Amino acid sequence: MEAMSKDFFEGKAEEYDREAARKRNVSNIARLMRAEAEYKKNMNIMDFGSGTGLLLSDIAPYVNKITAVDISKSMNEVLESKRENIACELEIVENDLTKEDLDGQFDAVISSMTVHHVKDVSQLFEKFYKLLPVNGTIAIADLDTEDGSFHKENTGVFHFGFDRDDILEIAKNTGFRNLKVQSASIIDKPYGKYPVFLLTGCK
Numbered sequence: 001m002e003a004m005s006k007d008f009f010e011g012k013a014e015e016y017d018r019e020a021a022r023k024r025n026v027s028n029i030a031r032l033m034r035a036e037a038e039y040k041k042n043m044n045i046m047d048f049g050s051g052t053g054l055l056l057s058d059i060a061p062y063v064n065k066i067t068a069v070d071i072s073k074s075m076n077e078v079l080e081s082k083r084e085n086i087a088c089e090l091e092i093v094e095n096d097l098t099k100e101d102l103d104g105q106f107d108a109v110i111s112s113m114t115v116h117h118v119k120d121v122s123q124l125f126e127k128f129y130k131l132l133p134v135n136g137t138i139a140i141a142d143l144d145t146e147d148g149s150f151h152k153e154n155t156g157v158f159h160f161g162f163d164r165d166d167i168l169e170i171a172k173n174t175g176f177r178n179l180k181v182q183s184a185s186i187i188d189k190p191y192g193k194y195p196v197f198l199l200t201g202c203k
């Protein structure tokens, strides 16, 4: 597994939303996130690894503002082109959260299909923790442990999914409480089925 280059998604951004299975997966995740965490119209939340905004588009009607954080210029450009259709205030921040800091505090952190691109998950969860007030929530969706076949090539992939107990333990050790991991979706690819979990909890 190689290190993530500055814009690993450069060649993928334009076509990213064309994959029906990808869109279905993120819709399933967003539906479950909304059922688990009570997003409210006065909330400001952060989407880590927001990509083209598939997840945040579904959450936007229920919150005040979303700060979309993504390292990829090309993914951010696609998201920018959708701004008019996003149903809340939107701030796009081009930032590698593993290396840079982010100003402000958020009522909630959401993320889908991104944490497997981050080497040090404990360090990332500590960043999330610092960005939240007491009772602020996390909702993190990602692949269950897979055999390495999910991505066509694994540049920028640091984890072949996660064991649910392991990621729960990392969140617990960070200080998060009321933790729960549950099935959110199954991504159906021509060469296999890939289950996806949702981890929720609060500070």
Ligand SMILES: C[S@@+](CC[C@H](N)C(=O)[O-])C[C@H]1O[C@@H](n2cnc3c(N)ncnc32)[C@H](O)[C@@H]1O
Binding pocket: 004, 009, 026, 048, 049, 050, 051, 052, 053, 054, 055, 069, 070, 071, 072, 075, 095, 096, 097, 098, 111, 112, 113, 114, 117, 118
């Ligand atoms: C597989 S995409 C998921 C996009 C979106 N969340 C979704 O579910 O459609 C992963 C995204 O995470 C971003 N990413 C990976 N590592 C990152 C980091 N350290 N900081 C910020 N964004 C990162 C990538 O640029 C990419 O846009």
